[in-house]
Amino acid sequence: NTVRNRNVLSTVRLGxxxxxxxxxxxxxEDLLVAATLLAQNLFTHGYALGKL
Structure with missing residues (x-):
């Protein structure tokens, strides 16, 4: 398993x-803001990391 093709995994690793x-x-509070932004992006765009 590589993270080269899985941007979510590499983002988690960076975190x-x-x-x-x-x-x-x-x-x-930082974690709450991050989780809120993630949920908003998922709801609005159907993805969280933008166009990759």
Missing amino acids: MEVLRHSGYTITR
Whole structure:
């Protein structure tokens, strides 16, 4: 399985690397905003990451 053809997986991987890095602080509010934007994009466009 490669992530080369699966942009969602590579986006999740990038997010995990950001969370692992100690220089970033992500609050509960940040996660709520991100989840809200994701849901809005899915509802409006049927996809979350834009045209790839």
